[in-house]
Amino acid sequence: MQGANRSALPEFTLIGFSTFPRQLLPAFFLLFLLMYLVTLLGNLLIMVTIWSERSLHTPMYLFLCALSISEILYTFTIIPRMLVNLLSSQHSITFMACVSQLFFTFTFGFTHSFLLTVMGYDRYxxxxxPLHYHVLMSPQGCAYLVAWSWAGGSVIGLVVTIAICHLTFCGPYEIPHFACHVPPLLKLACGDDVPVVAMGVGLVCITALLGCFILILLSYAFIVTTILQIPSAEGRRKAFSTCASHLTVVVVHYGFASVVYLKPKGSQSLEGNTLMATTYTVLTPFLSPIIFSLRNKELKIAMKKTFFSKFCPEKL
Known part of the structure; x- marks a missing residue:
């Protein structure tokens, strides 16, 4: 964005839920607040359990802990402002706040995708x-994988944010979303460079997401092939159970993302698009810790041991 235009454009307006009947907004607020609190509590419980239980100090749970951190930060970037806007008549957001939200959303969102890919590689x-697991997944190697995931997310967040900042924006400065989102921002931009920026941002995001998805698919293709070669049914069940929670989260993550981003343009009203966007920003993070807690037997037992022993020690 050019310097002259930056002073002329002090803020955007987030339309988001403002088109819904006002009597529905308190119900939306309560629902999303409860889901957000469950998301925070679930991820914090996972992190504390992994930190407290020495038997969980393994690569798989190190990656899960990093995933929980990225999820907490991602939701913190979007949901609190959305909750405030649900009960407020003022839906404005300054240019710098919008750009900051954009950067952190992309950073933590793509870090989350990279960590899911790393977790797929860990299961592979x-x-x-299995005989080479401790060599290939050494503590130093795991730390590098987590660091590269965060670095990759930060780079993509920086690239997208810089590209958006170099655009010139035209009125009416209204974003038909509850957060600063790239597609509506591109529609507000004017100038000859908009198609180039749109293509560049789209190419970066699609390449990263599609690359992660293909790597996860390849990992599970090899995993399924190996599991089918295990002679006993019990052995196959145990092998698959170690992947079940991760695979379920991947399906939810990419399933909702594809519904949101691959739907035909102009196929829904603003209200429909707003509700659909909450599936990826609110519902997916809400489901993730629940899936890992319920479908991972080892983690579930560790949680009961860690917290039940603190609050009800006499019953152990």
């Missing part, structure tokens, strides 16, 4: 190359 090594 554990099932397909």
């Amino acid at each position: 090594v554990a099932i397909c190359h």
Whole structure:
């Protein structure tokens, strides 16, 4: 965005839920607040359990802990402002606040995708190359994978944010979303460079997401092939159970993302688009810790041991 235009454009307006009947907004607020609190509590419980239980100090749970951190930060970037706007008549957001939200949303969102990919690789090594697992997934190697995931998310967030900042924006400065989102921002931009920026941002995002998805698919293709070669049904069940929670989260993550981003343009009203966007920004983070807690037997037992022993020690 050019310097002259930046002073002339002090703020955007987030339309979001403002088109809904006002009597529905308190109900939306309560629902999303409860889901947000469950998301925070679930991820914090996972992190504390992994930190407290030495038996969980393994690569798989290190990655899960990093995933919980990225999820807490991602939701903190979007949901609190959305909740405030639900009960406020003022839906404005300054240019710098919008850009900051855009950067952190992309950073934590793509970090989350990279960590899911790393977790798929971890399961691939554990099932397909168990004898080499401790070599390939050494503590130093795991730390590098987590660091590269965060670095990759930060780079994509920086690239997208810089590209958006170089655009010139035209009125009416109204964003048909409850957060600063790239597609509506591109529609507010004017100038000859808009198509180039749109293509560049789209190419970066699609390449990263599609690359992660293909790597996860390849990991599970090898995993399924290996599991089918296990002679006993019990052995196959145990092998698959170590992947069940991760695979379920991947399906939810990419399933909702594809519904939101691959739907035909102009196929829904603003209200429909707003509700659909909450599936990816509110519902997916809400489901993730629940899935990991309920479908991972080892983590579930550790949680009961960690917290039940603190609050009800006499019953152990």
